[in-house]
Amino acid sequence: MPKLDLNLLIALDVLLHERSVTAAARELGLSTSAMSRTLSRLRSATGDALLVPAGRAMVPTPHAQEIAGEVHALVGAAQKVLSSPPELDIRELQRDFTIRANAAFVFMHAARLSTMVMEAAPGVRLRFAAKPEKEIQSLRNATVDLEIGVISGDGAELRARTLFRDSFVGIVHSNHPLLEKTPVTVEDYVAWPHVVASRRGSFTGPIDDALARLGLTRAVNVVVPSFPSVIAVAAESDLIGLIPRSYCRAGLAAQTEMFELPVSTPEVTVSQIWHPRMDADPGHRWLRGLIFDAFRS
Structure with missing residues (x-):
């Protein structure tokens, strides 16, 4: 030409x-x-x-x-x-958004977020998708609009905004002998078998690094794929579980008792994560703002 x-x-x-x-x-x-x-x-x-x-x-x-x-x-x-997108009329928006989050986040927050969306934008629908593993291709190709979780190192180009911070606590069934002495000592903690959550099937985690610095190890007898599974196992056995504190606040841990860990573990930052291709999209920006406001308090 x-x-x-x-x-x-x-x-x-x-x-x-x-x-x-x-x-x-x-x-x-x-x-x-x-x-x-x-x-x-x-x-x-x-x-x-x-x-x-x-x-x-x-x-x-x-x-x-x-x-x-x-x-x-x-x-x-x-x-x-070559002009900016027209101003968004959220009441008229007709759109589906896919949010990838773990089962516990959906259990704790999906109803509240869905209600907020329906009240503000009746034509918007939310699709909560399972998160079997940490992969970013779905964000890159826009089959997932938002990810809720911990940003990983292989997604350098991704954007993230902190929603809340969480920490780990121990959990046992309500009649566990470990609860007879409080606070739980590190010696008592490692004296019992443990159940942990890991999507990759790992038997160790950050708490094992903290124990190793004290010259101690714990016996991990069971690995399950999710924290709700940890709660279920701990509720029906003498195994000690490790779960985020927010799960206890949400009432997920019925028939169990939480206790403060005898060693410190890193705080977990839970964020909403998206691809920069969606930065300026008016509908996407609105949804990100709504979710952020829901957790700001």
Whole structure:
């Protein structure tokens, strides 16, 4: 294709509307001589005179009349493409959003978030998707709009905003002998078998690093895929579980008792995570703001 100067389209649209080189120059902030040169370039590009003198005025040629509507539409379309998105009317938004989160987050927060969305935007639907593993391709290809969790190191380009911070606590069934002495000592803690949650099937975690610094180890007898499973196992056995503190506040740990760990573990930062391709999307920005506000308190 020959190199095109799309600015000529704007000049042509104004010329055909004004039918005057002087008036078109004034509209575009150009000198009359510059506008005359632009008309010459347009005539050369189209192979048509476009505008010709008729007394004191100028009139369009048949070709100019034929293309005038198309030129105006093209300029309007270009202006629309290069303009900011229109202001979002959230009450009129019709859209589905997919949020990937673990089962406990859905149990604790899906009802509240769904109610907030329905009240603000009746045409918006939420789809909560399971999170079997930490992979970012779904965010990259937009099959997932938002991820709720801990950002991983392999998603350097992702955006994240903190929702809340969590910490780990121990959990046992309500009649466990460990509860007879409080606070729980590190020696008592490692004297009992343990159940841990790991999607990858790992038997160790940050608490084992803390114990190792004290020269101690614990016996992990069972690995399950989720924290709700830890609660279920601990409630029906003498195994000690390790779960986020928020699970206890949400009432997930019925028939169990939590206790403070005898060693410190790193705090967990739970964020909403998205791909930068969605940064400026009005609907996506609204949803991120709504979720952030839901956890701000």
